[in-house]
Amino acid sequence: MEETNETLCIGIDLGTSRSSISASDGERHVVDSxxxxxxxxxxxxxxxxxxxxxxxxxxxxxxxxxxxRPLERGVIKEGSAKDEEAVQELLRHLISLIGIKQKSKNRGKVRAVVGVPAEAFRVSRQRLRSAMDGIADSVMLVSEPFAVAYGVEALLHAMIIDIGAGTADFCVMQGRYPTDADQRTLPNAGDSIDERLLKLMQEHHPEAQVSIYMIRDWKEKWSFVGEPKSRVTVTVPAKGKATEFDITNQMSAACESILPPISETMIDLLCRVEPEYQEQVRQNIILAGGSSLISGLPEALEKACSELGGGRVTVVKDPIFAGSDGGLAIACDATNADWQRLSL
Amino acid sequence: MENVEQTKLRILREAIESNIGVARSSRVKPQVLPKHTPPLWLWGFLLIAIGAAAGFVARHQEREDVKKMVGAQLDTLRGIQAQKSIAYRAVPSLVVSREKDPSSHPASADTTKTLSPVGGQLLKAAVPFAAAYRINRAALPLTVRRIVIDPGHGGKQHGAISESGVSEKDVTLDIALRLRRLMENAPFEVLMTRQTDETLPLEKRVAFANTSNADLFVSIHVNWMEPREIRPLETYYVGATNDPAVIKLAGIENRDSGYSLADYRRLLEKIYLDTRRDESYMLAKTINAELYQSLSQINPELENRGVKMAPFAVLVGTQMPAVLAEVSCLSNEDDVKLLTNADYREAIAQALLRGILSYAKNLNGSEKSIADLWKKQTKLSASE
Structure with missing residues (x-):
């Protein structure tokens, strides 16, 4: 970005596994957290x-x-100075990616909306705000599923399920700013698939030498629920020798392991919606977050809805940037007066 | 009927108002409780002293500082409690699992657990990571001898601040000091992470509790949350993975060299978590029950949100059963009014004491004096 005195609005999705930034000048970037x-x-x-x-x-x-990994399991460890510093470094890095030099005299005003996991939003708001000090001029914090809902304008009779790495965040939008009662957080998300897959690999292929980072890469390429579209094979060292392993069954079991808690929470939240609107919400379930890219996931959740009379589950157009794009939309819609009140 | 743009605008307003609450509370100049407000000259002196100390104390000396701090408090206690002939234990905080139905709470779903490390030696030892097992609680007579009370925040870290300017750090210190006073007649040594309005990083609090070989760690906090009408009571204990595969995973990762030291530490932390969680849960449960039973009589609007798991640093880092109690809510002005009343703070301290006693009396090796004190406190509470 060229250094000017113009105001720049940005949306940041501070995720457990990946963080993304979208800026009003069109720049968009994603980094591993x-x-x-x-x-x-x-x-x-x-x-x-x-x-x-x-x-x-x-x-x-x-x-x-x-x-x-400062937002592991969806919250900053309270009082862990290093993790708080890591959050700040991550935010600084994201800002630098869109070309803002923090100490530049010609730097324009930066107004940031930061979407964080719902649990971090609940317990760490003041610390997250402090982390933005010196990085932006004004800051607004929102929960990730709300940012997604705002970005895709699913504000009335909709459910957002943002499945990231550390947490799966649920939010029912009922035409109002969501309260704690409208939101849920589960620890069953991408990381729990990784842990499960690693365990299954150790049980079924004890000779294979794998690390959690290799597991994570495989999941991102080949994760699925339901019927596999093709066999999943990987080549890894076994006693130092490159060996091919078929991990289709293990991948299936690991990915399916998050389905029951997610389905149960989805159904529980649906049942809490006012009865006259339940059908509308069921037909408007939106998935976001990196783990929403698991092949077959929308169909599996639709199947879970069938016991309530059916439902429609869709994935947002761009799951990786849905949160930061939503944050950017909020940042652009807020007025100058609002931003003055939110200055750091 | 409202169109999409109007709905967006209205929700945006609500989101902004919610954020302004947080922004304002972090800027409000604190109006400290009169009872513990040091004079202005003392503030200045403390700030200068802390600044000077921070400049000269090298990082590697922090552990020594903590040891000295513990030593000083123990020396004082030894003097006070010499007549009681308290025996300091050689083995700290040996944590065992309860015999109760493991499905009785979410943290105990595993069928295997490991013993907690002794004296923080686990990191140094060649850890086999195998043979994880539960220990029958009946086989070991345990009791609570030393408790660390941790008043949340302090010094520059105000914690939550109410609209009217009441700081969390002052409320927590007041309650902690009351709790310590109430425990004067208990057969416990009571140590405090801070006794004055001082800035104390959480790492130091954790190190203090671990170095002092405490049997229990109770951190006192006050909540701040939206919407402001709510008046929640919550008690936390440590929560993370309860998957026994973590232990196996650690063993495997020890063999490979692809992980950094930080990763090893995190894996080891998970083992600590598994071993302490059952006891932490029971402690959190008894404290939460006592707090709700007692405070809901004064504050009928109090909403009991119960016992929850959370990875707070003080819970993750400590090696003994540890809980963090959010005893009230500074975002609710009615709660703030109650908190500025000394009787209410005393009621909180008494409820915390009963919770600790109730937990301690149920330990296999519990001394009769604990049960007697618990009975006395319960009678006192009923008569009030």
Whole structure:
């Protein structure tokens, strides 16, 4: 972005696994939510030329870093100074990606809407606000599913299910700003699939040498629920020798493991909607977040709705950027007076 | 009927108002409770002292500081309690699982658990990560000898601040000091993470509790949440994965060298969590029950949100059963009025005491004096 004194609106989706940013000048970026500092070790210090690493770069150099995933399980660990610092580094990095130099005198005003996991929104609002100090001029925090709902204008009689890595966030939109009662958070999301798949690999293919990062990559490429479209095979070392393994059944079992809690929560929330609107909400269930890309997931949830009389589940057009685009929409719609009241 | 644009505008207004509440509360100048307000000169002195100390104390010396802090408090206690001949335990906080039905609460779904590490040695040892098992509680006589009370926030960290300017840090310190006073006659050593209005990072609180070999850790906080009409009561205990595969995973990752030290630490933390959780849950349950029973009589609007799991640092990092009680809500002005009343704060402290006693008296090795004190407190509460 060219440095001007113009005001820039941005939406940030601060996710457990990935964080994205959308800016009013059209810039959009996504990064892995990892932050690492070189270990206090002679070799690490010599090899690592930078003070801090963010995103894929941090992940790739993890063996020499004190690696943090600051929003693991959907909240910042309270009082963990390093995790709070990691959140700030992540935010700084995202802002730098759209070309804003924080110390530049010519920098225009930055107005940011930050979408965070619903649980972090509930318990860590003030700390998240503090983390934005010096990064933006004014800040508004919203829960991720609300940001998605706003972005796709699903504000009345709709349910948003934002399935990320650390949490699955549910939000029923009933024409009002959602309260705690309208929202739910489950710890069953992408990370729990990874853990399950790793466990199944160890049980069924104990000779295969795998890491959680390899598992995560496989899930992102081949995850599915229901019938597989093709066999899932991977090549990994076994006693050092590259060996091919068929992991179709393990992938299926791991991905299916999140279905029962998600279906149950969805049905429970649907049953709590005022009876005259339940049918409308059932027909307007929207999936967002990286884990909504699991093949066959909408159909599986529709099947779960069939016991209530049927429903329609769709995936947002761009699940990775749905949260940040929604945040950007909120940022652009808020007035100058609003932003003045939200200044840091 | 409202169109989409009007609905968006209205919801946007609500979202902004909700945020302005948070923004304002973080900027409001605190109006500290009179009872514990130090004079202005003392504030200045404290700030200078803290600033100077922070500049000179190197990071690697922090643990030594904590040890000294614990030592000083223990020395004081030894003096006070010499007549009671309290025996300091050599083995800290050996945590065991309850024999009760493991499905009785969500945290105990696993059939296998491990013993908690002793004296923080787990990180240094060559950990086998295998043979995880539950221990029959009846086999070990346990009792509570040392409790760490943690008044949330402090110093520069105000915590939540009400519209009228009441700071969480002041309320929590007041309640903690009351709780300590109430425990003077209990057969416990009571240590506090802070006794004054000082800034204390959570890592230091955790280190303090661990270094002092405490048997229980009780962190006192006050909530702040939307909508402001609600008046919730919540008690947290540590929550993360309860999957026994974590232990196996740690063993595997130990063999590979692809992980950083930070990852090892996180895996090890998960083992700690599994071992302590049953006891933490029971402690949270008894404290929450006592708080609700007692406070709902004064505050009928109080909403009991019960016992919940959360990965708060003080709960994750401590090595003994630990709970974090959100005893009231500063976003609700009616709650704030109650909190500014000393009788209400005393009632909270008494309820916390009964919760701790109720938990302690049910331990297999519990001393009779604990049960006696619990009975006395319960009678007192009933007569009030």
């Amino acid at each position: 990892y932050v690492g500092w070189p270990l206090d070790d002679m070799v690490a210090r010599k090899l690592m030329k930078k003070a801090v690493f963010v995103g894929r770069e941090a992940l790739d150099n993890r063996s020499m870093l004190d690696l943090r």
